[in-house]
Amino acid sequence: MKTKLLLLLTLLPTLLFGQHKFAQLKEELATPNVYRNAAGAPGHEYYQQKADYKINVSLNDSDQTIHGEETITYTNNSPDQLTYLWVQLDQNRKSLDSDSKLINVEKMENFKSVNQLELKSLNFDGGFKIKEVRLSNGEDISYFINKTMLRINLNEPLKTNSSISFNISWWYNINDRDILNARSGFEYFPKDKNYLYTIAQWFPRMCVYNDVEGWQNKQFLGRGEFTLPFGDYEVNITVPSGHVVTATGELQNQKEILTKVQLERLEKARNASEPIFIITPEEALKSEKLKTKALKTWSFKAENVRDFAFASSRKFIWDAQGVDVNGKNILAMSFYPKEGNPLWERYSTKLVAHTLKVYSKYTIDYPYPVAISVHTKWMGMEYPMICFNGGRPNDDGTYSEQKKYSMWGVIIHEVGHNFFPMIINSDERQWTWMDEGLNTFVQYLTEQEWERNYPSKRGPANKIVNYMSGDKNNISPIMTNSESILQFGNNSYGKPATALNVLRETVMGRELFDYSFKVYCERWKFKHPTPADFFRTMEDASSVDLDWFWRGWFYSTDNVDVALTNVRHFITDSISGNKKVIIEEKINEIELELKQPITIGTLRNLESISTTLNEKDTSINDHYGWKRKKFNDSILEFAYNKDINHVEHDFQPNDNRYYYELTFNNIGGLVSPVIIRAFLENGTTEIIRIPAEIWLKNDKEVSKVFVFKYKVKGFQLDPFLETADTNMSNNVWPARKTPSRYKLFMKNKK
Amino acid sequence: MNLICYFRVVSFYNSDFMKLLIIISFLSIFSLKSNAHDYYFAFAEMELNKESQKLEVTLILNSHDISHWLENKNFTLLDLEEPTLEKNLKEGLNNFLLSGFKISHKSEHYKLIFKGILLKDDGNIEFYFESQKKVEQDEVNITFDLLMNQYNQQQNKLIYLKELKKETYEFLSSKKSQIIKL
Numbered sequence: 032m033k034t035k036l037l038l039l040l041t042l043l044p045t046l047l048f049g050q051h052k053f054a055q056l057k058e059e060l061a062t063p064n065v066y067r068n069a070a071g072a073p074g075h076e077y078y079q080q081k082a083d084y085k086i087n088v089s090l091n092d093s094d095q096t097i098h099g100e101e102t103i104t105y106t107n108n109s110p111d112q113l114t115y116l117w118v119q120l121d122q123n124r125k126s127l128d129s130d131s132k133l134i135n136v137e138k139m140e141n142f143k144s145v146n147q148l149e150l151k152s153l154n155f156d157g158g159f160k161i162k163e164v165r166l167s168n169g170e171d172i173s174y175f176i177n178k179t180m181l182r183i184n185l186n187e188p189l190k191t192n193s194s195i196s197f198n199i200s201w202w203y204n205i206n207d208r209d210i211l212n213a214r215s216g217f218e219y220f221p222k223d224k225n226y227l228y229t230i231a232q233w234f235p236r237m238c239v240y241n242d243v244e245g246w247q248n249k250q251f252l253g254r255g256e257f258t259l260p261f262g263d264y265e266v267n268i269t270v271p272s273g274h275v276v277t278a279t280g281e282l283q284n285q286k287e288i289l290t291k292v293q294l295e296r297l298e299k300a301r302n303a304s305e306p307i308f309i310i311t312p313e314e315a316l317k318s319e320k321l322k323t324k325a326l327k328t329w330s331f332k333a334e335n336v337r338d339f340a341f342a343s344s345r346k347f348i349w350d351a352q353g354v355d356v357n358g359k360n361i362l363a364m365s366f367y368p369k370e371g372n373p374l375w376e377r378y379s380t381k382l383v384a385h386t387l388k389v390y391s392k393y394t395i396d397y398p399y400p401v402a403i404s405v406h407t408k409w410m411g412m413e414y415p416m417i418c419f420n421g422g423r424p425n426d427d428g429t430y431s432e433q434k435k436y437s438m439w440g441v442i443i444h445e446v447g448h449n450f451f452p453m454i455i456n457s458d459e460r461q462w463t464w465m466d467e468g469l470n471t472f473v474q475y476l477t478e479q480e481w482e483r484n485y486p487s488k489r490g491p492a493n494k495i496v497n498y499m500s501g502d503k504n505n506i507s508p509i510m511t512n513s514e515s516i517l518q519f520g521n522n523s524y525g526k527p528a529t530a531l532n533v534l535r536e537t538v539m540g541r542e543l544f545d546y547s548f549k550v551y552c553e554r555w556k557f558k559h560p561t562p563a564d565f566f567r568t569m570e571d572a573s574s575v576d577l578d579w580f581w582r583g584w585f586y587s588t589d590n591v592d593v594a595l596t597n598v599r600h601f602i603t604d605s606i607s608g609n610k611k612v613i614i615e616e617k618i619n620e621i622e623l624e625l626k627q628p629i630t631i632g633t634l635r636n637l638e639s640i641s642t643t644l645n646e647k648d649t650s651i652n653d654h655y656g657w658k659r660k661k662f663n664d665s666i667l668e669f670a671y672n673k674d675i676n677h678v679e680h681d682f683q684p685n686d687n688r689y690y691y692e693l694t695f696n697n698i699g700g701l702v703s704p705v706i707i708r709a710f711l712e713n714g715t716t717e718i719i720r721i722p723a724e725i726w727l728k729n730d731k732e733v734s735k736v737f738v739f740k741y742k743v744k745g746f747q748l749d750p751f752l753e754t755a756d757t758n759m760s761n762n763v764w765p766a767r768k769t770p771s772r773y774k775l776f777m778k779n780k781k
Numbered sequence: 782m783n784l785i786c787y788f789r790v791v792s793f794y795n796s797d798f799m800k801l802l803i804i805i806s807f808l809s810i811f812s813l814k815s816n817a818h819d820y821y822f823a824f825a826e827m828e829l830n831k832e833s834q835k836l837e838v839t840l841i842l843n844s845h846d847i848s849h850w851l852e853n854k855n856f857t858l859l860d861l862e863e864p865t866l867e868k869n870l871k872e873g874l875n876n877f878l879l880s881g882f883k884i885s886h887k888s889e890h891y892k893l894i895f896k897g898i899l900l901k902d903d904g905n906i907e908f909y910f911e912s913q914k915k916v917e918q919d920e921v922n923i924t925f926d927l928l929m930n931q932y933n934q935q936q937n938k939l940i941y942l943k944e945l946k947k948e949t950y951e952f953l954s955s956k957k958s959q960i961i962k963l
Contacts, residue, residue, distance in 0.1 A: 136933075138933070425857055425859075429857070429859055430859075431844070431848075431857060431858035431859050431862070432858075432900075433844040433845070433848070433858055433900075433904050434848075434858070436904065437845075486902040486903050486904065488903065488904055494903075497822060497824065497938065498822075500949065501822075501936065501938065501951065502936065502951045502953065505934075505936060505953070517934075518821065518934065758947065760945070760946060760947045766945045767945065768942075768944065768945055769942065769947070771826055771828045771837060771839065771942050772826050772839040772841075772907055772909075773826070773828065773837040773838065773839050773896075773909050773911075774828075774837070776839070776896075776897055776899055776907065776909050777896070777897075777909075780897060
C-alpha cells in the first residue's frame with residue numbers, strides 16, 4: 032500500500048503536468064524522423080509518389096454520361112516495395128449500394144410529406160462502371176473493388192524508383208445537381224434546353240502512399256475530401272461541337288478549336304489589365320440555339336497537378352485578363368452563362384486576378400499558367416487551376432448585397448484553394464481544417480485588400496464567439512477526422528481561420544506570423560504536409576512557444592472567457608517626513624461610456640493596406656457602395672485615437688503613482704493573452720498587452736498590479752475584439768449595462 | 782470545398798415537384814452540401830423593459846435562412862431593403878419567425894408585435910419585436926425552435942439581458958423550450 036502511495040505521489044506532478052494547459056505537445060505529435068524533421072520541414076529522406084495520366088474522355092450530351100479510358104503511369108519513389116496499388120473510385124459514393132446511404136442519420140421528422148418519403152427511395156444509378164483494367168503492355172492484371180477503392184494486385188512487386196503503367200476504361204451516369212447534390216454534375220436550363228457540366232472526380236485516381244498513412248485508402252463517405260499525388264496530365268475531351276470546354280491546364284489545340292477572332296481576343300487578353308471577352312454574351316446566346324450533332328475534341332496538358340476537372344456547355348460566355356505575379360504572366364479566366372450576369376462579367380475574372388496576387392504575397396507565388404472560375408448556380412468547389420463557383424442574380428438581373436458578397440467570397444475562397452490543398456497538398460480525407468481553415472484565413476486577408484472593411488464572415492475573432500460559446504456536446508476539437516466533425520463549417524473553416532488571426536494579431540504579431548506562415552507554405556509547396564509539420568514550422572520560424580495555443584485551440588473545445596473580477600486601488604502616502612506608506616483607497620465607481628468597438632484587424636489595416644482594390648478600381652463599387660462608404664467614414668469617429676501603450680519604466684521621481692491590482696478569472700478555460708484598456712482621469716486611454724504566459728502557474732485566476740500617473744476611471748478587457756472572448760459583459764470595470772439591440776435600433780430609428 | 786452551401790435551397794424552380802426534389806436533395810443520402818452547411822444558428826436577445834414591463838426581443842438570422850423563405854414566397858432580400866415592407870411580406874415574415882419563437886406563461890401566450898428590421902453588414906438580419914401585453918410574472922417559458930424542422934443540426938441561442946449580466950440559453954431539437962427567470 033505504502034509503495035503504491037509513494038508511486039502515486041511520485042507520478043502526481045507528471046500526471047498533473049500532463050494535463051496542464053501549457054504542457055508541450057509530445058504524445059499528440061508524431062516523432063520527428065528522416066521524412067519529416069523536428070523543425071517542421073521535409074526530412075532529408077522525404078519522398079512522394081508520382082502519378083501521370085493520359086486520358087481520352089467523351090461527354091455524351093444526349094444521355095448525360097461520361098465514357099473514358101486512361102493510362103496511369105505510377106512511379107514508386109518510396110523506400111518500400113509495393114505489392115498492390117490503390118485507386119480511388121469517388122463516383123461510387125453515388126452507386127446504388129453506397130455506404131453513404133446507410134450511414135446517413137435520419138429521423139421521420141425530417142420527412143415532411145409522403146412525397147418526400149417516396150423520393151427517399153428514388154435511386155440514381157451512379158458510380159463507375161469499370162469496363163477493363165489491364166497493364167499497358169497488354170498483360171492481364173487482377174483487381175478488386177472495395178466500395179470507393181480499387182486494389183490492383185500487381186503480378187510482381189513494384190520496386191523502389193520504378194514505374195508501372197496500366198489502363199482503365201469506364202463510364203458513368205452524370206448526376207443532376209438539383210436532384211443529387213454533389214461537387215460534380217450538370218445543371219439543365221429548361222428555357223433554352225441546354226446543359227452546363229462541371230465535371231470532377233470523373234476518372235479513377237491514384238491514392239497517396241506515404242510515410243504517414245501508408246496507402247491513404249480511407250473510404251470516401253462524402254465529407255472528407257481528396258488526398259492525391261502530383262503528376263502530369265494529358266487529357267482529350269470530346270464534346271458536342273457547339274460546346275466550349277475549360278479545364279485544368281492549358282489548351283493544346285486552340286488553333287483547331289477556336290475561331291480566328293477568338294484566338295486574337297485570347298492573345299490580347301493575355302496582356303490585358305481588364306477582362307476581355309473571348310466569347311461575348313451575344314455569341315454565347317447564338318451558340319445556345321445551335322444543337323449540332325458533330326463532335327469536337329479539346330486537348331489539355333497540365334504539369335505537376337494533383338487532379339484534373341473540366342466544364343463544358345454551349346452557354347459559356349468567356350472572358351480573360353493577364354495577371355502579373357512577381358514577373359510571371361498568368362491568364363485569369365471566367366466561364367459563365369448569361370444567367371450569371373451582371374455579377375459575373377463585372378467581377379469574376381477581377382476576383383480571380385486579385386486572389387492570385389494577394390495569396391502569392393502571403394503564401395507562395397502562383398506557379399500555374401492559368402486560373403479559371405466557372406459559374407454554377409449555388410455551390411463552390413475547387414480543383415487545380417479551375418473552380419466552380421456559385422452566385423446567381425435574380426432572373427431580372429437584380430441582386431441583394433448579401434448575394435454579391437457571397438459570390439465574391441466564394442470565388443476568392445475557391446481560387447484560393449489552388450494554394451491549399453492543390454499545391455500545399457495536405458491530406459483532406461483526414462484533416463479538413465488544413466486546407467479549409469488555412470484557406471479561409473488567407474481568404475479573409477484577400478477580402479480585406481479587395482474592399483476597405485469588407486464584411487468578412489470569417490476570420491475576425493469576434494465572428495467565432497457564438498460557435499465557441501455553444502453547447503460543448505455539439506462542438507468537436509479542430510483536430511477531428513473530417514467525417515466525425517460536428518458543425519463542419521464553424522469547426523473546419525471558421526475556427527482555424529480565427530485561430531490564425533488571433534496568432535497573427537495578438538499572440539505572435541504580424542511580422543513573425545507572416546514570416547513563419549510563408550516558411551510553412553514554401554517548405555510544403557508541391558508536398559504533403561501534416562498538422563505537426565504546420566505546428567512545428569510556425570514555432571520553429573518564430574521562436575514562439577505555441578504548444579499551449581495548439582493545445583487549446585486545436586485539441587480542445589474550450590473557449591476564451593476572461594473576466595475582470597476585482598479591482599483594488601492603492602496610493603502612496605507620506606507620514607512623518609519622508610516615510611511613505613501604501614494605503615488602499617476606496618474607489619468611486621462611475622459607469623464608463625464606451626464607444627462602438629473596432630476590431631484590431633480593422634484598425635491595423637487602415638495603416639497597413641494603403642489602397643484596397645476598390646479604391647484603385649472604382650468600377651468595382653456598385654449601387655451598394657454608398658453603404659460601405661458611410662460605414663467606413665464612421666470608423667474613425669468610433670476609434671479611440673488617444674490610445675497609447677502603457678509604460679511603467681519612465682516614471683520620474685516626482686510623478687504621482689496610482690496602483691491598481693486587477694484580478695482576472697479564466698472562465699472559458701482557453702488560456703489567452705489579456706488585453707486591457709485603462710481609462711484615465713485625464714481623458715487619455717492606455718493599452719496594456721499581457722502575453723498568455725501569465726496563466727502559466729495558475730490557469731484559473733491571476734492578479735497583476737499596474738502603476739499609473741493618473742487615477743483610472745475604468746478598465747476594459749479585449750477592447751479590440753481580438754481574443755474571441757465569448758462574454759464581454761464581464762470584461763468591464765466598473766460593471767455596466769450593455770444596451771440591447773432592440774434599444775439601439777429604436778434609438779437610431781428616432 | 783464549397784463555401785456557399787449556405788445558399789441551402791434555390792428558388793429557380795417553382796413547381797411543387799421541383800421544390801420537393803430540391804428539399805429532398807438536402808436530406809438525401811447523396812447530400813454533401815447539407816452536411817457542409819456552415820451555419821446552423823439563430824439568435825435571440827431579450828430584455829424586460831422595467832418601465833413598460835414589456836419584453837423586447839431581437840431575433841437574429843443569417844440572410845441565407847431568410848433568402849430561402851423569401852424565395853419560396855416569391856420575394857427576394859431586396860424587398861427587405863425597402864423602407865416600408867409590403868403587407869403580405871410583413872405578415873408572412875411575422876408568422877414564419879414567430880412560429881419558431883414563442884413566449885408563454887402556463888397557458889397564457891404573449892403575442893409579439895413586429896417593430897422593425899435591420900439588414901446588417903455582416904450578412905445577418907435583425908428583427909425587432911415587443912410583447913403586446915405587460916409581463917407581470919417572474920418567469921416565462923420560451924420556445925425557440927426556429928428552423929429546427931428544416932435542419933437537423935439547427936441550434937438556437939437566447940441571450941437574456943438581466944441588469945448587468947447576460948444569461949445564455951441554448952435551444953436544441955432535444956430541448957426546444959426553457960423557463961427563464963425574469
